[in-house]
Amino acid sequence: MTKLKGILLTQGMHGMISQAEGLAKALDIDFTHHTVELNNFWKVIPPKLTPVSQNVYKKINQDDFDVIISCGRKSVIPSIHLKNTANKKVFNIHIQDPKVNLNHFDYIVAPEHDALDGQNVINTKGAIHYLTENEISENKDYLNSFIKKDERKICTLIMGGPTKYYDYSTKNIKNIFTMLDKLLKKHDFQLVVIPSMRTPINTIHYAKEFFGDNHTVIVDVDKKAYLSALAIAENIIITCDSSSMISEAALTGKPIYVANILAKKHDKRFQSFRRLFRELNIIRNLGDEVSIFNYEKLDETNRVAKILKQKINL
Incomplete structure (x- = not known):
């Protein structure tokens, strides 16, 4: 049977790409990824006040597709317009709250902390993503040439960036x-620091200066290093700004500690997300006593894909 063709629409940010590509792979469709660019002042206008028109966004050069998977505010109008103007039946699936009438989409995949409800809404615990257990396992040895060769257990710090x-x-x-330094010394851990696309370069350099040559700081954004660090870690620490990377790490079933930063403004959705993950025994706070705790590995991407396959007969 020929695979369905899909187009992925995102703003090009890691978290959005991870969610859209993860769902596309789990649905087993052939896909191309397109970074959405809005025209002129439409970049700052909310989707609910934006006309559904080609004039709003730069043309996407792909005519033959069966499924649209969009993620993020800027992809909302292009997804609706491409579905409406297609010359055949096209399913459009939006990830996150589109902030428009939900009936513009066949299905919406939204985390529980978005508090979105509707007949075409599939709620998830945290964010879906593109990581798989096999991929993590296959890259386990990648960091062997980077880390210090000693008996210390690995503690991985995954850093997001300012928001x-x-x-x-x-x-x-x-x-x-x-706080992390105290933990490392108390438990004799070796630290591996993994930056993301949002991590400021001065923060990475500061980490190298602060932790010194006795630990490992990866300077460049490197997916294989990220996967390897997840595979070899005894404990995983993630900065509070990235719900997507916390969700990705929950695929491992390993203890996750959140490094909190005092919010500049009310972070209600983030707090709701972290409250749910604490209730599921997935996360604790950096500074809490380190211990081995267990939870059911979270693989929401494949769970959602199974539901969608039944609904659209994939």
Whole structure:
């Protein structure tokens, strides 16, 4: 049977790409990824006030597709327009709350902390993503040439970056590093620091300076290093700004500790997400006593894909 063809529409950010590509792979469709670019002042206008028109966004050069998977605010109008103007039946699936009438989409995949409800809404615990257990396992040895060869167990720190809610000031980062340093010394862990696309270069350099040559700081954004660090870690620490990377790490079933930063503005959705993950026994806070705790590995991507396959007869 010929696979369905899909187009993925995102703003090009890691978290969005991870969600859209993860769902496409789990649905087993052939797909191409397209970074959405809005025209002129439409970049700052909410989707609910934006006309469904080609004039809103730069043309996407793909005519033959059966499924649209979109993620993020800027992809909302292009997804609706491409479905409406297609010359055959096309399913459009939006990830996250589109902030428009939900009936513009065949299905919406939204985390529980978005509090979105509707007949075409599939709720998830945290964010779906593109990681698989096999991929993590296959890259386990990648960091062998980077890490220090000794008997210490590995503690992985995965860093996001500044957002409108969280500030990566020297004060905030020093607070995280100081708590982490105490943990490393108490338990004789070796630290592996993994940056993301949002991590400021000065924060990465500060990590190298702070932790010194006795630990490992990966300077470049490297997916294989990220996967390897998840595979070899005894404990995983993730900064509070990235719900997507916390969700990705939950696929491992390993203890996850959240490095908190005092919010600049009310971070209700983030707090709701972390409250759910605490209730599921997936996360604790950096600074809590380190211990081995267990939870059911979270693989929401494949769970959602199974539901969608039944609904659209894939």
